[in-house]
Amino acid sequence: MKLFDTHAHLDFSRFDRDRDKVLKRAREAGVVNILTVGADLNSSYRAVELAESIPGLAAAVGLHPHDARDFTPETARKLQKLVEKEAVKALGETGLDFYYDNSPRDQQRQAFRSQLRLAAGLDMPVIVHSREAEQDTLKILEEEGSGLAGVVHCYSSSAEMAERLVELGFHLGFTGLITFRKLGWLREIVGQTPPERILLETDCPYMAPEPKRGQRNEPSYLKYIAEVAADCLNLSVEEIAEITTANGQRLFGLENYCRLED
Ligand SMILES: [Zn+2]
Numbered sequence: 001m002k003l004f005d006t007h008a009h010l011d012f013s014r015f016d017r018d019r020d021k022v023l024k025r026a027r028e029a030g031v032v033n034i035l036t037v038g039a040d041l042n043s044s045y046r047a048v049e050l051a052e053s054i055p056g057l058a059a060a061v062g063l064h065p066h067d068a069r070d071f072t073p074e075t076a077r078k079l080q081k082l083v084e085k086e087a088v089k090a091l092g093e094t095g096l097d098f099y100y101d102n103s104p105r106d107q108q109r110q111a112f113r114s115q116l117r118l119a120a121g122l123d124m125p126v127i128v129h130s131r132e133a134e135q136d137t138l139k140i141l142e143e144e145g146s147g148l149a150g151v152v153h154c155y156s157s158s159a160e161m162a163e164r165l166v167e168l169g170f171h172l173g174f175t176g177l178i179t180f181r182k183l184g185w186l187r188e189i190v191g192q193t194p195p196e197r198i199l200l201e202t203d204c205p206y207m208a209p210e211p212k213r214g215q216r217n218e219p220s221y222l223k224y225i226a227e228v229a230a231d232c233l234n235l236s237v238e239e240i241a242e243i244t245t246a247n248g249q250r251l252f253g254l255e256n257y258c259r260l261e262d
C-alpha cells in the first residue's frame with residue numbers, strides 16, 4: 001500500500017525527540033510522501049529545512065489564519081523567496097478560522113487573498129484552512145480562484161460547500177475526523193466526493209484518528225483514515241490509497257519526486 005500524507009506539521013517541537021522514529025514508522029506503514037506544512041514564517045523555514053534533508057518530504061510555506069495579523073508585504077516577499085526552492089510544492093496553510101478568531105477577521109481575509117494571489121502568480125497549489133467560515137471562504141475562492149488549484153484541508157464543512165469546491169476544481173483533504181463515531185455526516189460527504197478529488201492527511205500532531213484518538217498523531221496513522229475512506233466509497237483500502245496518492249502527487253507535482261523509502 002502506498003499512502004501520501006498531504007498535511008503534516010513535522011516541524012513542530014512535539015516531534016523533536018523522536019522525528020526519526022516517526023518517519024521510520026511512516027515508511028513501515030506504506031507512506032511514500034509527506035507534505036510538511038508551515039504554519040507561520042519560522043515554521044515554514046523549518047518545514048523547508050526538513051524537506052531538503054529528508055527524501056520523500058516536500059514542504060508548503062504560508063501563514064495560518066491564526067497569525068494573519070502578522071502578514072505584511074515583507075511576509076509575502078519572504079514567502080515568494082521560499083517558493084523558489086525545489087522542495088516547496090505548495091502555498092499554505094492559509095485561509096480563515098472564525099472559530100478561534102485569533103486574528104481579526106478583516107486581517108484574515110486580507111492575508112488569505114494576498115496568499116492566493118501569490119500562489120496564482122507563481123502557479124502553485126494552495127492549502128486552505130477553513131473553520132466556521134464557509135461563506136467567506138467560498139466567496140474569496142470564487143473571487144480569487146480562477147486558475148487556482150488546491151485543497152481545502154481537514155474538511156469539516158457542509159455537503160453543499162464540498163460540492164461547490166469540487167465544481168471550482170478544488171480537492172478535499174480528509175483527516176482522522178472521518179474516523180470519529182459521531183461524525184457520520186462527514187463520512188457521507190466522503191462517500192459523495194469524486195475519488196479523484198480526495199486527499200488523505202493526518203494534520204499531525206493534531207487530529208489523531210480512532211483507535212489512536214487523544215494521542216499525538218503521526219503519519220503512520222494515515223492507514224486508519226484510508227480504511228474509513230475506503231469504506232465510505234466502497235473501494236478496497238489499496239484502491240483508495242493508490243487513487244489518493246496519485247491525486248496528491250499530481251496536485252503537488254510530485255510524480256517524479258523521491259519517495260520516503262529512497
Ligand atoms: Zn489547518
Ligand SMILES: [Zn+2]
Nearest residue numbers: 007037093203
Ligand atoms: Zn495544519
